Amino acid sequence: MESQPSAKALHNRINADISQLLQRFENIMATATVDNPSYTSTAVETYQLDVESTALIRAAEDILALTRTMKETWLFGKLDTLGEDEHDVERREKLENDVQAVQKAIEEGVLAKLSPAQ
The missing domain is CATH 1.20.5 (Single alpha-helices involved in coiled-coils or other helix-helix interfaces)
Incomplete structure (x- = not known):
């Protein structure tokens, strides 16, 4: 069984996951607002939107995994968040x-x- 993460490690992971989620959303919005009528640029933008949306979903899954880890740590571990x-x-x-x-x-x-x- 792996060791329980510390409060600082969980806090760092929260910040990283939130940053990743926001960055992916910003990338999607930036790509969606580009107005270029050529087929090549449209294909590239479509591919980029697909990649960014997949990464956004992955970032959301990471946050869900983090909440599960936090619940397990609080219930079964000895995470001392308040002292x-x-x-x-x-x-x-x-x-x-x-x-x-x-x-x-x-x-x-x-x-x-x-x-x-x-």
Whole structure:
């Protein structure tokens, strides 16, 4: 299994994919606005539009693949995009202490004494 990408690597990939998508769209618009009536130039423009539209579709697919990678990383990986502040650390420690207290109470049978007999 490959390693999870870092937040910086994902951010760089987002920027590259967006740039690629915009560049392909600009190329299509520039080609579409050329007005030349010759058959040769029309054939070249048609081919260029075909190439650019294929590249535009590929750029959109890359963005979709990126969103899937980001979802997988957030769900299954340990991508730390926001970091943990002091409040989060204290909250996590308090939850761990509460869990240990409940576990200890269960082991000692305290909860069985508190619940009504069945």
